[in-house]
Amino acid sequence: MPNQLLGKALKAYAYRRFPASSKNAMPKNEFSKIRVVLDTIIRLLPAEKGIVSCSFLLKMLKVSILVESGESLKSELVKRIRHQLEEACVDDLLISASEYETTMYNVHLVQKMLQEFMSQDCNGENSNDEIQEINSSHPGILSEA
Numbered sequence: 001m002p003n004q005l006l007g008k009a010l011k012a013y014a015y016r017r018f019p020a021s022s023k024n025a026m027p028k029n030e031f032s033k034i035r036v037v038l039d040t041i042i043r044l045l046p047a048e049k050g051i052v053s054c055s056f057l058l059k060m061l062k063v064s065i066l067v068e069s070g071e072s073l074k075s076e077l078v079k080r081i082r083h084q085l086e087e088a089c090v091d092d093l094l095i096s097a098s099e100y101e102t103t104m105y106n107v108h109l110v111q112k113m114l115q116e117f118m119s120q121d122c123n124g125e126n127s128n129d130e131i132q133e134i135n136s137s138h139p140g141i142l143s144e145a
Contacts (some may be wrong), residue, residue: 006044007051014041014056018063031067038063039073047080054087062095065106078109082116 017037019025026034042060045052061077081088095106 003046003048003051006046010041010045011052011056014038014060018059026063026066034063034067035069035073038067038069042073042076045080049083054081054084055089055092057081057084058088058092058095061109065095065098065109078113078116082113082120085113085117 018034038060057077057080061074061081064074064077093110095109097103097106
């Protein structure tokens with residue numbers, strides 16, 4: 001099966017399975033089942049950049065935070081997101097903080113993604129165009145990180 005087709009199928013399944021990623025939409029007693037399904041979806045996704053959108057990956061990251069998935073799954077998602085962060089819009093980057101944090105949004109996670117994206121640049125993995133695209137669509141966000 002071509003990777004593009006697999007990516008589309010997994011994305012469609014995930015959107016059907018996780019229609020809303022808010023605390024009220026997912027019963028807490030279902031979190032363990034959701035974690036297994038989410039982990040399976042992410043493991044089956046081809047690793048190639050662009051198979052699924054950055055927006056989709058960020059939605060899966062939000063779900064993983066909500067259902068308290070393990071750090072390895074979150075790290076895998078962050079790694080995939082950083083390779084196509086230039087596609088993200090501000091709404092995608094508004095990741096709610098856990099109930100234990102004092103801020104409304106998980107600023108530390110977004111900073112981590114931006115730092116990893118910028119470290120790719122230091123290693124020559126990002127083009128100047130990608131960095132300019134992020135800087136123009138999210139003014140000041142790179143300097144904050």
